[in-house]
Amino acid sequence: MNSDQSKPLHFEYRFEFENGTSKQFPVDLDGQTLNYINNSPARPEWTELHFQQCENCPLGHDVRHCPVAVNLAPLVEEFKDSVSFEKATVTVKAPDRTYVKETTLQKALSSLVGMLMVTSDCPIMVKLRPMARFHLPFATTFETMYRAISMYLTAQQLVRRKGKDPDWDLKGLVKIYKDISTVNKGISRRLSAASTKDANVNAVVILHSLGDAVPFFIESGLDELEPYFHEYVQVEGQPAK
Amino acid sequence: MNPRVLVVDDEDTLRLTLKARLQSNGFDVSSASNGEEALEIMKTHAFDIALLDVNMPQLNGLQVLEVIRDQHPHTDVIMLTGFADFSTAIECLKMGAKDYLVKPIEPTELLTRLQALIRARSSERALFEYQQRQMSTIIYNILGPLNMLHSSLQHIAMVLEKGKSDVAQQLLGHAQELNEKMAQHLKDLIDVSNLNLTGVDLSRSRADLKALVEKVYARFEWRSNGKNLKLTKNLPAKLPNVEVDSEKVEQVLDSIMNHAVSTASSESTVAVSVTKAKTESGDGEEIVISVTTDKSSMDANEILMLFNQSVEDSLAGPALGPASLGLAIARKILEAHGGSLSIDSTVGKRTEYRIRLPIH
Numbered sequence: 001m002n003s004d005q006s007k008p009l010h011f012e013y014r015f016e017f018e019n020g021t022s023k024q025f026p027v028d029l030d031g032q033t034l035n036y037i038n039n040s041p042a043r044p045e046w047t048e049l050h051f052q053q054c055e056n057c058p059l060g061h062d063v064r065h066c067p068v069a070v071n072l073a074p075l076v077e078e079f080k081d082s083v084s085f086e087k088a089t090v091t092v093k094a095p096d097r098t099y100v101k102e103t104t105l106q107k108a109l110s111s112l113v114g115m116l117m118v119t120s121d122c123p124i125m126v127k128l129r130p131m132a133r134f135h136l137p138f139a140t141t142f143e144t145m146y147r148a149i150s151m152y153l154t155a156q157q158l159v160r161r162k163g164k165d166p167d168w169d170l171k172g173l174v175k176i177y178k179d180i181s182t183v184n185k186g187i188s189r190r191l192s193a194a195s196t197k198d199a200n201v202n203a204v205v206i207l208h209s210l211g212d213a214v215p216f217f218i219e220s221g222l223d224e225l226e227p228y229f230h231e232y233v234q235v236e237g238q239p240a241k
Numbered sequence: 242m243n244p245r246v247l248v249v250d251d252e253d254t255l256r257l258t259l260k261a262r263l264q265s266n267g268f269d270v271s272s273a274s275n276g277e278e279a280l281e282i283m284k285t286h287a288f289d290i291a292l293l294d295v296n297m298p299q300l301n302g303l304q305v306l307e308v309i310r311d312q313h314p315h316t317d318v319i320m321l322t323g324f325a326d327f328s329t330a331i332e333c334l335k336m337g338a339k340d341y342l343v344k345p346i347e348p349t350e351l352l353t354r355l356q357a358l359i360r361a362r363s364s365e366r367a368l369f370e371y372q373q374r375q376m377s378t379i380i381y382n383i384l385g386p387l388n389m390l391h392s393s394l395q396h397i398a399m400v401l402e403k404g405k406s407d408v409a410q411q412l413l414g415h416a417q418e419l420n421e422k423m424a425q426h427l428k429d430l431i432d433v434s435n436l437n438l439t440g441v442d443l444s445r446s447r448a449d450l451k452a453l454v455e456k457v458y459a460r461f462e463w464r465s466n467g468k469n470l471k472l473t474k475n476l477p478a479k480l481p482n483v484e485v486d487s488e489k490v491e492q493v494l495d496s497i498m499n500h501a502v503s504t505a506s507s508e509s510t511v512a513v514s515v516t517k518a519k520t521e522s523g524d525g526e527e528i529v530i531s532v533t534t535d536k537s538s539m540d541a542n543e544i545l546m547l548f549n550q551s552v553e554d555s556l557a558g559p560a561l562g563p564a565s566l567g568l569a570i571a572r573k574i575l576e577a578h579g580g581s582l583s584i585d586s587t588v589g590k591r592t593e594y595r596i597r598l599p600i601h
Contacts, residue, residue, distance in 0.1 A: 084323065085251055085298045106252065141257050184345050188323075198296050201344075202252070202323040208345030209254040216262060216348075 005031040011135065012093040013112050015105065017086060025075060025112065029119055034132050036119035040074040046194045047073055054186030056179055058123050067121040068183065069190055072200075075116060079109060080195040084202035092137040099137045109203035110210075111137040117187070117207070124183050127176045130155070142224060144210045145217055148173065174215040184208040244359050245287065248272040249279040249305065250294040250321065255344075259292065262348050268355070276300030280308055288316045290358060293338075295322040295329055303329075303336065310337040317358055321346065373434045380427050380434070387427070391420050425499065429566045432492075436570060441577035443486040450528055450598070451480045453487060454515055457494040461502055461511075469507050475514040483528060484601050489574045494530070496567030497582075497594045501532045504592065509536035520599065527580070530596040537592035 011027040028037040045051060047069035049059060059066075084106035092099040092111070101108070115135055118128040130151050136143060152173040156166035167173075188204040195201060217224055226233060246268045248259050256272045263270045271286060273279035275297055283291075291309060295302035306318055320333040323344040330341040340354055394417050401409050458474055465472040501511050512533045520527050572582045579599050586592035 084296060104251070141254050181345075181347075185347070188345055198323050202296075205323045205344040206252055206254050209252070209258045212345075212348060213254075213258045213261070216258065216265075220261075220265060 007031050008037060009034075009095050009133070010093075011095070011115070013108065013137075014091045014093075015108065016089045016091075018088070023078060025078060027112070027115060029132060034119055034129050035121070036071050036116055038071055038074070042073045042077065043070065044073060044077075044194065046190045052186055052189040052193065054124075054183050056124065056182045057186070066190070068117050068125060068187055071116040071120040072113065072187070072191070075109070075112060076191060076194050076200050079105070079199050081197050082199035083197050084199045086199070090137075094135060094137075101138045103138060105199050106202040106206060107138060109199055110206035111135075111139065113200075113203045114207050114210075117183075122183065124176075124179045128180070139210070141210055141213045145214050146225065148177070148214050149218070149222075152176075170218050174218055177211050177215045180211050181208060184211060243267055243269045244289045244355070245269045245271075246355070247279060247282065247286075247288040247291045247316075249274075249276065249291060249297070249302075251275055251297045252294075259346070259351075262351070263355075266352055276302070276305035279305060280312075283309070283313055283316070288313075289362060290355060291316050291318045292342075293318050293320050295320055295326075295333070303333065306333060306336050306338055317362065319354065319358070377431060377434045380430050384424065384427050387420065387424050391417075391424065394420060426566065429496075429570060432570050433566065436573060441489070441573055443489065443577055445484045445486055447482040448485050448487040448490070449480070450483055450485070450490070450530075451476055451515065453491055454494060454513065454530060457491060457498055458513055460495070461498045464502055465511060468502065468505070470502065470505055471508075471510040473510060473512045475512070477515060477517070480515065480517060480528065481600055483598060485578055485598060486574075490578075490598070493571040493574050493582075493596065496571040497532050497596065500568050501534050501537075501592070501594060504537050505534040506536035506589075509534055517600070520597075526600045528596075528598045528600060530598075532594040534592050536590065537586055537588070 008031055009029040011029070013025045013027070014022065015024075016022045029035065030037060043065055047065045049057070049061075049063050049066050051066075051069075053066070057066075082105055084104065086105045087102065088105055088108060089100065089102050090108040115132050117125045119132050120126075128148070128151070131147055134147065134151075136147060139147065149170065152170060153168075156168060160166040184204055184207055188201050188208070191200045191204060244267075246263055248256055248263070248270060249272070250256050250259075251274055253274065256274065260270045260272050271282060271288070273282055277300055279291070279293075280300075293302045293305055293309075297305075302320055302322075306320065309316055309318055317339040318333075318337070320330065320338045320341040321344055322330060322341060330343075333341055339358055342351060342354065394413060398410075398413055398417070401413060454474075454476060458472070462472055498511075498513075505511055512531075512535075514531045514533075516529050516531075518527055518529050519525075568582070568584075575582045575596060575598070580597045583595045583597075584592065585595070
């Protein structure tokens with residue numbers, strides 16, 4: 001754990017491509033708020049709020065730039081000419097450990113894009129912000145589902161401790177992901193306008209697929225996860241499966 | 242039967258979520274992570290719809306689309322693009338894709354498009370089946386009088402035999418030949434109609450291929466005499482029995498012999514040979530039946546048309562000789578057996594028809 005919350009959380013993504021070239025992208029998050037510390041002054045046209053604004057955007061005209069787009073702008077600039085299926089060895093240095101994976105650029109970028117989106121001031125994406133503290137690069141569909149549910153149930157436990165009504169049915173989480181799905185669509189439209197190749201857009205497409213999977217699997221009863229929870233769910237008197 | 246969908250995308254998250262979504266909505270779903278894998282799966286499994294990513298490594302979506310249009314014309318394709326490139330989308334539609342979706346894909350939009358496509362396919366199929374049934378009825382209506390004409394011509398032949406009028410006999414022979422050609426063409430049309438409705442439905446059993454070849458060969462001996470052709474055969478003393486649909490393989494042999502005899506020039510030789518050989522991959526054995534004519538009137542364009550067209554196109558496209566329709570059907574039957582038909586021809590010279598049937 002980051003015991004000293006006054007210090008930023010530092011992540012670094014390093015991409016080594018098969019042709020010998022490499023790219024690095026550092027991400028610093030505020031230790032307390034988990035906000036992305038964005039030192040880039042870049043505010044290209046596609047970051048303006050009214051440009052392909054998400055259908056469910058709650059922000060008013062007093063906000064000039066889309067907070068998600070602003071956070072993504074430095075990354076988009078770096079990878080605007082990159083092809084999604086380009087292979088790379090990606091090393092992610094996180095505060096507590098380092099991850100290495102041979103993967104496609106789109107897969108690695110989706111982890112990074114996801115982190116930048118939830119650490120923006122977007123009122124919709126902010127609901128997933130706790131997940132940035134426990135960032136898991138290259139997460140699979142089921143890892144994402146598990147992390148999202150864990151995060152949400154932890155939040156409900158904290159809600160209960162504050163004397164409010166917790167949502168143990170995960171209905172609120174389904175709603176959050178449905179809203180995020182709309183944001184992902186809006187952001188992918190922005191990125192299409194900002195990129196000449198497909199890596200950036202496909203990174204959001206992957207996030208959208210992951211996001212789409214969460215409400216889908218929750219609504220279909222979490223059957224995929226149940227086998228791992230046998231010790232909790234077995235009915236007394238019935239033989240173990 | 243549930244609609245069968247093949248999802249082709251190099252991104253595993255998308256494949257997994259699309260598959261789960263579609264399965265929960267009653268679709269039978271398979272998936273492939275690249276174009277090569279998709280085409281390999283399609284060799285053994287039929288699909289109603291393929292969802293095909295445009296940007297994939299190695300074979301890209303457009304290249305895969307081209308192969309699907311050529312080799313699996315009954316599979317409709319919806320292209321998926323992660324990049325809002327409308328010129329590519331239009332190109333896909335021009336190349337024969339039925340629709341395209343821009344990623345990220347909204348599940349409800351995908352399901353709506355799929356259901357619309359399935360409804361359209363089902364209506365097209367119903368119309369097609371109606372047309373095929375109508376065609377069969379018309380053909381049967383023509384075949385009846387044609388058979389009566391055949392009997393009448395036979396009767397006249399018997400009467401003329403007594404009078405021995407050479408000119409009349411010659412004209413009569415010509416009329417009989419035309420009559421048989423028409424009847425054969427109509428029978429082929431019935432076969433096409435049946436193939437289109439049910440596909441190649443095989444009823445396999447152990448069969449003596451040598452005996453089948455002998456039987457068909459005997460049928461064509463008299464025709465070769467009439468055309469002043471020399472017919473020869475070279476069959477091994479023994480051949481292993483093979484698991485085939487005897488009736489359909491006999492139809493194949495008939496069609497090939499019919500085509501060879503029809504296109505062979507006068508005074509040429511039609512040679513039939515049968516051998517057992519190793520398959521090209523070297524992991525099995527096959528029976529190779531070769532029919533060769535040393536002087537053929539078949540031209541390369543005709544072969545090209547024959548092998549580039551589906552059976553349906555053979556009917557609708559530029560006119561092939563009546564016997565060629567039989568060859569198109571023969572090719573389908575052999576492919577259903579896991580075999581093949583190839584034709585190698587030099588105009589005015591040699592034509593070789595080669596049938597390969599695997600020994601299972």
